[in-house]
Amino acid sequence: xxxxxxxxxxxxxxxxxxxxxxxxxxxxxxxxxxxxxxxxxxxxxxxxxxxxxxxxxxxxxxxxxxxxxxxxxxxxxxxxxxxxxxxxxxxxxxxxxxxxxxxxxxxxxxxxxx
Amino acid sequence: xxxxxxxxxxxxxxxxxxxxxxxxxxxxxxxxxxxxxxxxxxxxxxxxxxxxxxxxxxxxxxxxxxxxxxxxxxxxxxxxxxxxxxxxxxxxxxxxxxxxxxxxxxxxxxxx
Numbered sequence: 445x446x447x448x449x450x451x452x453x454x455x456x457x458x459x460x461x462x463x464x465x466x467x468x469x470x471x472x473x474x475x476x477x478x479x480x481x482x483x484x485x486x487x488x489x490x491x492x493x494x495x496x497x498x499x500x501x502x503x504x505x506x507x508x509x510x511x512x513x514x515x516x517x518x519x520x521x522x523x524x525x526x527x528x529x530x531x532x533x534x535x536x537x538x539x540x541x542x543x544x545x546x547x548x549x550x551x552x553x554x555x556x557x558x
Numbered sequence: 559x560x561x562x563x564x565x566x567x568x569x570x571x572x573x574x575x576x577x578x579x580x581x582x583x584x585x586x587x588x589x590x591x592x593x594x595x596x597x598x599x600x601x602x603x604x605x606x607x608x609x610x611x612x613x614x615x616x617x618x619x620x621x622x623x624x625x626x627x628x629x630x631x632x633x634x635x636x637x638x639x640x641x642x643x644x645x646x647x648x649x650x651x652x653x654x655x656x657x658x659x660x661x662x663x664x665x666x667x668x669x670x
Contacts, residue, residue, distance in 0.1 A: 480659075487562075487648045487661030488601065531600060544614050545591060546659070548600030 448532045453553040456522050464517040464552055466532030471512050475534040478546070479506065479517045483528045488548075491517065491530070527556045560585065562662035564649050570668045571639050577667060579634040583651030584660045589613070590632040591659070592624060593648040601648055607632055608654050636667075644669045 449467040456462045468477065479491040492499055492506045494515075499506040505518040519526055531551040535544060563582040571577050583590050589608045593601035603616035607626035626632045630651075636643055646664040 476657075485663070487650070487663050488659075489661065490658060493657070529600075545603030545606055545616055546593075546601075547603065548593075550598075550600050 448534060448549055450530075450532050450549065450552045452550065453555065455555040455557060457557050458524060459521055462519040462522045462526070462554065464519075464530050464532075464554065465514065466516070467514045468532070468534055469513045471534055474536050476536065477506065477508060477512075477515045478533040478535055479504070480531045480533065480546075480548075481526075481528040482531070482551070483525075488531065522554075522556050524556050524558060527554055529553050562649055562651050562660050564647075564662040564665050566665060567663070568666045568668075570670060573639055573641060573669055575639050576635065576637045577639060579636075579647050579649075579665045579667070581632045581634070581649030581651075581662060583630050583632070583649075587651035587653055587660065588630050589652045589654050590626055590630065591650045591652070592632070592634045593650065594618070594643075595646040595648060595664070597645075604634070639669045641669050643667065 476493050476495050478493040480488040481491050482488045492501055492504050494506045494508055507516045529551040531548050533546050561584050565580045591606040592604040595601040604618050604622055605615040605624055606613045610626045621637045623635045646666050648661055648664045650659040650661045652659045
């Protein structure tokens, strides 16, 4: 799997939007961009994934650069419950078929201030 | 609807021993993957099982083995435990034909 680069940590205030960046300059044409998050003492949780177009769901939005070499996970209104480690992952899975094993980096530790 | 269930939640073993961890997938899921997460690190992929066979394997030694049963549940076995095997072991289930992983809360293994 191609490598991703994320900041080690970010801090934001409660009820404000959060933009989590991810660089993936070596992404291949078949790689989907996936985001998972891991709350303290829990397993990772799926957030969102996309291929080329921006994606929205009830948890977040995913903005993908036109050249696909970077992407941004957007939490529209952060709450204290959003404090977690956020992982950006490239993987060929994401269409109809299941994904292969995921390659996690260290992720971004998001801190939410009340 | 129960999600992914892992047992036990915590385990302490002695170096050189063997351990078996168990995972029940989410209802409707047929594929099980196992991950190892050391403290402060992201999860590392161990292997994935589908139709009772190992479908894909990460960079882990043969001391790590697994099994999937006809009811889709799975076991992870680790032989000749090393101190470095101390970690959180995560199970994730999915459907082979639909993208989307559901992770369990993990088993915390401590090797002393």
